[in-house]
Amino acid sequence: xxxxxxxxxxxxxxxxxxxxxxxxxxxxxxxxxxxxxxxxxxxxxxxxxxxxxxxxxxxxxxxxxxxxxxxxxxxxxxxxxxxxxxxxxxxxxxxxxxxxxxxxxxxxxxxxxxxxxxxxxxxxxxxxxxxxxxxxxxxxxxxxxxxxxxxxxxxxxxxxxxxxxxxxxxxxxxxxxxxxxxxxxxxxxxxxxxxxxxxxxxxxxxxxxxxxxxxxxxxxxxxxxxxxxxxxxxxxxxxxxxxxxxxxxxxxxxxxxxxxxxxxxxxxxxxxxxxxxxxxxxxxxxxxxxxxxxxxxxxxxxxxxxxxxxxxxxxxxxxxxxxxxxxxxxxxxxxxxxxxxxxxxxxxxxxxxxxxxxxxxxxxxxxxxxxxxxxxxxxxxxxxxxxxxxxxxxxxxxxxxxxxxxxxxxxxxxxxxxxxxxxxxxxxxxxxxxxxxxxxxxxxxxxxxxxxxxxxxxxxxxxxxxxxxxxxxxxxxxxxxxxxxxxxxxxxxxxxxxxxxxxxxxxxxxxxxxxxxxxxxxxxxxxxxxxxxxxxxxxxxxxxxxxxxxxxxxxxxxxxxxxxxxxxxxxxxxxxxxxxxxxxxxxxxxxxxxxxxxxxxxxxxxxxxxxxxxxxxxxxxxxxxxxxxxxxxxxxxxxxxxxxxxxxxxxxxxxxxxxxxxxxxxxxxxxxxxxxxxxxxxxxxxxxxxxxxxxxxxxxxxxxxxxxxxxxxxxxxxxxxxxxxxxxxxxxxxxxxxxxxxxxxx
Numbered sequence: 204x205x206x207x208x209x210x211x212x213x214x215x216x217x218x219x220x221x222x223x224x225x226x227x228x229x230x231x232x233x234x235x236x237x238x239x240x241x242x243x244x245x246x247x248x249x250x251x252x253x254x255x256x257x258x259x260x261x262x263x264x265x266x267x268x269x270x271x272x273x274x275x276x277x278x279x280x281x282x283x284x285x286x287x288x289x290x291x292x293x294x295x296x297x298x299x300x301x302x303x304x305x306x307x308x309x310x311x312x313x314x315x316x317x318x319x320x321x322x323x324x325x326x327x328x329x330x331x332x333x334x335x336x337x338x339x340x341x342x343x344x345x346x347x348x349x350x351x352x353x354x355x356x357x358x359x360x361x362x363x364x365x366x367x368x369x370x371x372x373x374x375x376x377x378x379x380x381x382x383x384x385x386x387x388x389x390x391x392x393x394x395x396x397x398x399x400x401x402x403x404x405x406x407x408x409x410x411x412x413x414x415x416x417x418x419x420x421x422x423x424x425x426x427x428x429x430x431x432x433x434x435x436x437x438x439x440x441x442x443x444x445x446x447x448x449x450x451x452x453x454x455x456x457x458x459x460x461x462x463x464x465x466x467x468x469x470x471x472x473x474x475x476x477x478x479x480x481x482x483x484x485x486x487x488x489x490x491x492x493x494x495x496x497x498x499x500x501x502x503x504x505x506x507x508x509x510x511x512x513x514x515x516x517x518x519x520x521x522x523x524x525x526x527x528x529x530x531x532x533x534x535x536x537x538x539x540x541x542x543x544x545x546x547x548x549x550x551x552x553x554x555x556x557x558x559x560x561x562x563x564x565x566x567x568x569x570x571x572x573x574x575x576x577x578x579x580x581x582x583x584x585x586x587x588x589x590x591x592x593x594x595x596x597x598x599x600x601x602x603x604x605x606x607x608x609x610x611x612x613x614x615x616x617x618x619x620x621x622x623x624x625x626x627x628x629x630x631x632x633x634x635x636x637x638x639x640x641x642x643x644x645x646x647x648x649x650x651x652x653x654x655x656x657x658x659x660x661x662x663x664x665x666x667x668x669x670x671x672x673x674x675x676x677x678x679x680x681x682x683x684x685x686x687x688x689x690x691x692x693x694x695x696x697x698x699x700x701x702x703x704x705x706x707x708x709x710x711x712x713x714x715x716x717x718x719x720x721x722x723x724x725x726x727x728x729x730x731x732x733x734x735x736x737x738x739x740x741x742x743x744x745x746x747x748x749x750x751x752x753x754x755x756x757x758x759x760x761x762x763x764x765x766x767x768x769x770x771x772x773x774x775x776x777x778x779x780x781x782x783x784x785x786x787x788x789x790x791x792x793x794x795x796x797x798x799x800x801x802x803x804x805x806x807x808x809x810x811x812x813x814x815x816x817x818x819x820x821x822x823x824x825x826x827x828x829x830x831x832x833x834x835x836x837x838x839x840x841x842x843x844x845x846x847x848x849x850x851x852x853x854x855x856x857x858x859x860x861x862x863x864x865x866x867x868x869x870x871x872x873x874x875x876x877x878x879x880x881x882x883x884x885x886x887x888x889x890x891x892x893x894x895x896x897x898x899x900x901x902x903x904x905x906x907x908x909x910x911x912x913x914x915x916x917x918x919x920x921x922x923x924x925x926x927x928x929x930x931x932x933x934x935x936x937x938x939x940x941x942x943x944x945x946x947x948x949x
Contacts, residue, residue, distance in 0.1 A: 209239075209242065209243075209246055210439060210443045210444075210446055210447040210450075210473070211439035211440060211442070211443020211444070211446070211447075211471070212239070212242075212243060212246070212436075212443075215243065215434065215436065216243065216246055216247060216250065218434070219247050219432065219434065220247070220250055220251070220254070222432045223251050223254070223255075223404070224254075226430075227430065227431060227432050228399070228402075228403065228404050228405065228431065229396055229404075229405050229426045229429055229430075229431025229432070230247065230404070230405070230406045230407070230426075230431060230432055230433070230434075231406075231407050231408075231409070231422060231423055231426050231431065231432070231433035231434070232244055232247075232406065232407070232408040232409070232433075232434055232435075232436055233408070233409045233410070233411050233418065233433070233434075233435055233436070234410070234411060234435050234436035234437065235410065235411060235412050235438075235469075235470075235472070236410050236412045236413075236472075236474075236566060236567040236568050237469070237472040237473065237474030237475060237566050237567075237568055238436050238437065238438055238472050238473070238474075239436055239472075239473045239474075240379075240408040240409075240410070240436045241379055241380075241408060242473070243408075243436050244377050244379060244406050244408045245261075245377070247406060248261075248375045248377050248404075248406055251375050251404055252375050255373060255402075255404075256373070257373040257374060257375050257402075257403075257404065258284045258372060258373070258374050258375070259374070259375045259377065260277065260280040260281060260284070260374055260375070260376050260377065261280075261376075261377040261379060262276045262277055262280065262376070262377070262378055262379070263276075263379050263380055263383075263524075264378055264379065264380045264381055264383050264384035264388055264389075264392070265379075265380035265383030265384070265523055265524050265563055266383075266524040266558065266561050266563070267384075267388070268383055268384045268385055268388055268523065268524070268604065268605050268607070269384070269385055269387055269388050269601070269604045269605065269636055270353065270356070270385075270387035270388045270390070270391040271348070271349045271356065271387075272388070272605065273378075273384065273388045273391055273392070274348055274349075274356055274357075274360045274391065275345050275348060275349060277360060277364075277376070278314065278344070278345060278348060278360060278363060279345060281363065281364065281367050281374070282314070282317060282318045282367075284367055284372050284374065285318065285367060285370045285371075285372050294369075295366050295369040295370055296315045296366065298365075298369065299311060299315065299362040299363070299365050299366045299369075300312060300315070300362075302362055302365070302842075302846075303358050303359065303362045303810075303846070304358075304805070304810055304813050304843065305354075305355050305358070305807075305808045305809055305810035305813055306351060306352075306355045306808035306809070306810075307351055307355035307356065307358045307359035307362075307810060308359075310344060310347045310348055310351060310355075310359050311359045311362050311363060313344045313347060314344040314348075314359065314363050314366075315363070315366055317344050318363075318366065318367070348360070352809070353387070353847075353848070354809070354810050354811040354847035354848065354849060355808070355809070355810050355847065357391070357394060357846065357847045357848050358810050358843070358846040358847045361398050361846055362846075364399065364400055364403070365400050367400075368400035368401070368402065368403065373400075373402040373403055373404075374403050374404075375403070375404040375405075375406065376395070376399070376403065376404070376405050376406070377406045377407075377408075378392050378395075378405070378406070378407040378408070379407075379408050380408065380409075380410065381407050381408060381409035381418065381422065382409050382410045382411075382413045382418070383413075383520075383523055383524075383607075385604055385607075385636050385638055385639060386417070386636070386637055386638040387636055387637065389417055389418075389421065389422070390421075390848070391848075392407055392422065393421055393422055393425045394848045396422070396425050396426055396429060396431070397425060397429060397845075398845060398846070407422060407426075409422070410567060411435075412567060413520070413567060421886075424886060425886070428882050428886075437470075437471070438465075438468070438469070438470040438471030438472050438473075439465075439468075439471035439473065439476065440471065441461050441462075441465060443471065444456075444461055444464050444465060444468075444471060444476065445461060447476065447480060448460075448461075448464070448480055448483070451480050451481070451483075451484050452480065452483050452484045453484075464476065464479055464480070467479060474566055474568070475497065478497060495572075498568075498569070498572035501552065501554065501569075501572075502572070502573070502576060504552070505548060505549070505552060505554075506545070506548060508539065508540065508541075508542070508544065508545040508548075509544075509545040509548040509549050509552075511534075511537075511539045511545070512530070512534060512539060512542050512545040512546065512549065513549055513554060513555075513573050514573055514576070514577050514581065514585065515530070515533055515534055515537060515539065515585055515588070515589075516530065516555070516562070516564065516570070516573070517564075517570055517573035517574040517576075517577060517585075518574070518582065518585045518586055518589055518608075518611055519563075519570070519606055519607060519608065520570075520607040520610070523563060523605070523606055523607035524561040524562065524563035524605065524606070525561060525562055525563065525605075525606050526560055526561055526602070526605070526606075527546070527557075527560055527561065527562055528560075529592060529596060529602055529606070530542065530562060532592045532595060532596060533588050533589055533591075533592040536588050536591050536592055536595070537585070537588045546562060549562075550562075553565055554569055586611050586612060586615075587615075589608055589611065589612060590612040590615045590616075593608065593612060593616075598623065598626070598627055600627055600630035600631050600633075600636070603627070603631065603636070603639055604631060604636040604639050609639040609642045609643060610642060613642045613643045613646040614646050614650065616643055616646070616647075617643060617646035617647035617649075617650045618650055621647070621660030621661075621663075621664070622660075624643060624644070624647040624660075624664060625660075625663065625664070625667075627643060628640040628643045628644050628647075628664070628667065629667075631643070632671065637671055637675060640671065641668055641671060641672070644664045644665075644667055644668040644671070645668055645684070647660075647661065647664040648661045648662070648664040648665040648668065648684060648687070659693075659694060659697070661687075662687060662692060662693040662694070662697045663697070665684035665685070665687050666684070666697065666700055666701060666704070668684045669681050669682075669684040669685050669701070669704050670704055672684075673704060673707060673708055673711070676711075676889050676890065678708060678711055678712055678890055681704070681708050685701050685704065685705060688701045688702075695728075696731075699725060699728055699730060699734065700734070702721050702724060702725055702728075703721075703725065703734060703737060703738060703741075705717075705721055706718055706721040706722060706725070706738065706741050707741055709721060710741050710744060710745055711890070712890065712892070713748070713892050713893045713925045713926075713927075714926075715745055715748070715749065715925075715926050716926065718741065718742065718745050719745075722738060722741070722742050725738050726738070732765075735765070736762070736765050736773070736776065739758060739761055739762055739765065740762075740775060740776070740779055742754075742758055743755070743758040743759075743762065743779050743783055744779070746758055746783075747782060747783060747786050748893060748927065749926070749927055749928070749929070750786065750929040750948050752786070752787060755783055755786060755787060756787060758783065759780060759783050759784065759787070762776060762779065762780055762783075763780070774800060774803045774804060774807065774812055774816075777796055777799050777800040777803060778796075778797075778800045778815060778816065778819045780796045781793050781794075781796035781797040781799075781800055781819040781820070781822070781823055782819055782822055782823075784796060784823070785819075785822045785823045785825075785826040785827075786826070786948060788826065790823060790826060790827035793822075793823035793826070793827075794820070794823045794824070794827070796819070796823075797816065797819045797820035797822075797823045798820070800815075800816045800819050800820075801813070801816040801817070801819075801820060803816075804816040810843055810846070810847045811843075811844075811847055811849050811852070813843055814839075814840045814841075814842075814843030814844045814847070814849060814852050814856075815840070815849075815852055816840075817836045817837070817839045817840030817843065817856075818836070818837070818840040818852055818855055818856055818859070820836045821833045821834075821835075821836035821837040821840060821856070821859055821860075821863075822859060824836060825859060825862065825863050825866070825946055826946045826948075828946065830863040830864075830866050830867045831867070833859070833863050834860055834863050834864070834867075837856045837857075837859050837860035837863065838856075838860065840852060840856040841853055841856035841857055841860065841879075844856060850883055850889070853879070853883060854880055854883050854884060854891065854894050855894075857876045857877070857879045857880045857883075858876075858880055858894065858897050858898065858901065858949055859949065860876045861873045861876035861877050861880070861898075861901045862901060862946070862947040862949055864876060865901060865904055865905055865908065865943065865947070866943055866946060866947065868908075870905055870908075870909060873901065873905055874902075874905070877898055877901060877902055877905075880894065880898045881898060884898065892925060893925060893927070895921070896918065896921045896922050896925065896927070896930075897949050899917075899918045899921065900918055900922075900930055900934070900947075900949075901947065901949070903915060903918050903934065904934070904937055904943065904947065907934075907937050907938055907941055908937065908941055908942065908943060910941060913938075915934045915935070915938060918930070918934070919931050919934065929948065933947070933948075
């Protein structure tokens with residue numbers, strides 16, 4: 204569409220700019236394909252950049268469709284922004300490096316050097332700051348970023364954003380084609396929404412015709428919870444179409460023509476209005492064609508090779524991009540021949556978009572038109588070709604996550620060698636492409652039920668799928684894969700692993716009777732040492748939840764015996780001991796264990812483990828009556844949890860911090876901590892029954908110690924549903940005394 208004016212969108216842009224001037228920093232734009240979301244996002248980002256002296260960075264999430272690719276694209280764009288340093292470069296670098304721990308720190312140092320050498324001719328002092336961390340290892344920060352685990356990677360890119368910000372460079376980040384990204388990239392977009400530097404703006408756009416389920420329940424919920432604004436971009440109304448027609452054709456259209464333009468453009472979508480009005484302006488359209496006719500005309504105007512390439516590309520989902528060399532491989536297998544000229548022809552015809560290494564359809568409706576034109580038989584034929592291309596490429600998992608091919612070829616992967624399924628799914632999980640991995644794993648175990656000789660492998664795939672969903676917090680989706688065991692399938696060891704997953708699930712859902720029953724069953728069956736300690740850690744957590752001190756003492760004794768017998772020094776074991784000893788009032792021992800956990804976490808380089816170690820130390824200090832010191836560790840733990848997206852740790856750090864503030868009499872600060880908890884535990888798609896009750900408990904205590912009259916039965920009812928009894932005596936005592944006599948045992 205023409206850049207000036209943006210027909211029919213004046214009011215929408217004015218409304219969005221009013222939101223910006225009122226302090227809004229987060230914007231979500233959605234709508235159907237071809238309605239102009241990208242154009243609105245570009246106009247909005249340009250207007251904000253001009254009004255606020257900001258730079259604009261745009262990431263196409265259809266091209267950068269995994270979290271690691273989005274982070275890489277963001278880094279490559281951001282490092283081009285600083286033209287002057289503003290603040291002393293060494294101060295910005297030192298500040299960022301001091302805020303990060305773990306493996307991401309070394310990578311951030313390389314990123315900082317990469318950036319700062321580009322913006323100053325006098326980088327010697329800066330290089331001194333980071334040189335001790337780099338040691339020549341990270342000369343390719345983008346590659347190093349991709350090799351980090353998710354939590355360290357997020358921490359590194361967040362601190363890099365802060366360096367850019369501290370150098371005096373406020374930025375507008377535009378994340379386009381949200382629907383084209385996988386689950387990991389979409390989750391990263393939500394992480395950035397809650398963690399961008401002060402003064403930065405985030406704009407995301409999503410096509411609701413291929414809407415991932417988490418746009419409404421995830422992204423919009425996050426944005427609105429952070430006082431952001433989400434708007435739906437609609438098609439042009441009659442007045443917008445009329446003005447466009449007047450400007451382009453030179454006369455005022457009749458009411459009938461306006462109605463026809465609105466209908467034939469599928470409700471005023473600019474992508475079709477542009478073609479229709481162009482035809483009227485050139486005098487070649489005496490009868491407006493239907494959208495299907497327009498599609499057919501576009502297809503038929505192309506050469507045979509160009510049509511063949513477009514048909515091959517149509518197997519790729521809308522808004523996904525394909526590496527050109529991978530497309531060339533598929534075309535060679537399909538005997539299409541040289542594709543360079545065909546790609547040029549498709550690009551010049553505006554059917555596709557192309558960058559240095561990828562191609563994608565310019566609009567989802569174009570892709571859908573090509574896909575419909577090949578029919579079921581053509582679809583099957585081309586899907587087989589793509590599968591062969593994946594096999595010949597060496598089964599590179601990134602090709603699946605970036606192209607969106609998994610739904611099309613998952614069945615073919617699943618019907619192949621079981622080890623190949625395990626390898627591909629495992630590689631996808633490492634990439635953070637959990638949804639793609641689950642599609643393949645589900646296809647494998649479901650297909651394996653009907654194929655002889657695949658029993659054990661099928662069960663392994665089902666177990667991996669169940670554990671993955673458990674780790675993702677999708678508790679209601681864990682059971683289907685585990686129902687295989689109700690039919691008596693699987694080896695004895697596999698059935699025990701399934702029971703262990705069920706036990707962990709019962710703990711997450713706070714169904715403690717199920718925890719005891721499964722735990723007893725596993726004890727009777729006999730477990731391998733590594734599984735036995737996992738079982739004990741689940742029980743240990745349950746005893747802490749219920750404040751069953753006698754059972755907790757016995758659990759601590761068993762864990763200690765396990766450490767002595769096995770020589771194991773697992774971080775999870777050390778951390779569990781620290782938290783348990785805190786509940787038992789053994790403060791000195793608890794702090795010794797927490798100190799050991801901190802040392803182990805630092806050695807691991809895992810930012811998530813380091814944050815959790817701060818949480819363990821904070822609990823030890825708070826239960827020892829050292830609230831001020833505890834608050835410092837809670838805050839550090841929360842900072843690290845927030846920096847890497849560890850939501851569970853963030854919730855527990857803020858719950859503990861709220862307890863410490865209440866115990867100190869800092870009631871306003873306690874309310875601030877609880878506000879963070881409320882936001883996190885009420886996010887759609889997550890289940891936190893115990894944490895919700897704990898937040899209500901602290902808020903009730905907060906009211907009671909301030910002399911307010913509070914009805915305590917509702918909160919006690921929520922605990923009774925979970926089978927948690929200890930809060931009743933605590934609340935009834937505080938209701939009478941209005942005093943907190945001991946640390947709140949959360």
